[in-house]
């Protein structure tokens with residue numbers, strides 16, 4: 001085991017990588033931090049922090065509006081980051097990338113712009129029971145406003161999408177099929193390409209929630225052939241406050257604006273206005289410039305350390321090891337599929353210990369996990385669990401940290417069951 | 420006060436809550452939840468001459484919220500309402516006997532909040548609450 005572990009760690013040079021993240025060397029309650037809340041947000045490497053600092057120190061100015069040198073440089077860096085994002089997910093063109101605040105705003109953009117213009121009574125929007133609230137609530141609101149009906153693909157008790165039921169739910173009434181490419185609770189990675197094909201076969205569009213997937217595995221929007229992809233920088237080493245929506249160019253040309261104001265217009269008269277070219281048509285007002293540049297730096301960093309294929313492989317080994325190790329904890333129940341079908345996160349419940357209590361005991365040992373329903377109440381309801389603890393890994397986590405997690409959970413068990 | 424949250428008495432009250440269950444014909448039944456973490460408490464009271472003759476609770480949630488409810492229940496049996504009206508954060512923290520950080524304060528105070536809102540109305544909880552510390 002330990003030999004295999006060092007092999008793993010060497011592959012990605014994890015020890016070296018950890019030095020790029022200042023926060024990973026801090027202590028919590030006097031012990032070294034073990035950060036296992038990566039599905040909520042990832043830590044930031046110096047390269048990202050420095051890129052943002054450098055922007056403020058050297059070229060701070062507004063974009064797309066100045067003739068002066070600073071504005072020219074800022075605009076160039078801001079747009080260069082967009083191109084990095086486009087290449088990272090293999091979009092055909094940088095014009096298919098819209099900057100947003102986060103994955104949530106990206107989904108809202110589609111729901112409000114495309115949804116209000118295209119959904120009518122009798123139409124159906126199909127989502128799944130494993131969605132994050134970000135891919136549920138916008139559709140609830142848009143369905144209410146348009147008279148469309150919201151339907152759910154059920155999940156099985158093993159935490160897979162129930163594909164048998166899917167065929168009956170996707171009909172010619174379905175106009176949009178929106179689903180996650182990696183569940184943030186179950187870890188499940190559904191067959192995205194096949195789901196997109198099925199949506200297209202009935203004439204529906206496919207929106208993929210990539211908030212987890214884009215951060216943890218290779219994503220190719222042309223291979224998936226999805227119509228929309230939503231993701232956030234902060235889960236992939238980038239800053240908060242910036243995310244992206246990928247959309248096929250033709251759809252963006254047809255969709256009405258979402259937010260409006262400066263920057264997104266071509267010309268404005270007293271009574272009407274015309275729109276700027278895509279993607280700018282969807283970017284109203286001064287954007288998060290330093291954050292966009294930080295997003296670009298995060299992508300550079302992920303590629304520099306080995307790329308998404310290597311990161312995904314590393315996390316799959318880590319999660320397999322974690323799930324094996326967690327079996328040693330008495331009364332621990334894991335939810336979701338086996339390691340080969342999931343990303344690097346695991347949610348679990350402990351017999352007789354409320355998830356908040358377990359998380360508080362782990363915190364005393366310096367271990368950060370998330371406790372609660374992780375913004376995905378429907379998946380918990382379906383599995384008949386009120387709440388869970390979730391340990392979510394990234395490429396900078398070490399196999400040793402799994403042992404610490406197990407030991408700390410055993411300590412929790414001892415406190416509650418053998419006081 | 421003890422720094423370690425998980426003292427034996429807290430776990431004991433969590434695992435064996437006192438005065439847990441329902442009363443026959445209660446005069447007051449009041450329910451509240453902590454929306455952040457889903458802790459739930461329902462209190463039931465029988466009141467005579469402005470004195471609590473009997474009190475019980477049901478609910479679920481973390482050990483802090485449930486132990487706080489159980490300890491408070493033991494304490495308030497037979498107490499005049501006039502005395503309870505003055506209760507706040509201090510009284511509950513004394514009962515629990517551990518240091519509670521800002522994150523868990525809402526858990527600790529949910530039972531008292533439910534009691535006070537049930538007897539005197541929700542506006543009578545003036546938020547001896549994590550936000551106001």
Ligand SMILES: Cc1ncc(COP(=O)(O)O)c(C=O)c1O
Nearest residue numbers: 102103104132134184211212232
């Ligand atoms: C699957 C999934 N979708 C959407 C989101 C929302 O991301 P954000 O809060 O960055 O908008 C998250 C993040 O928690 C997520 O895990």
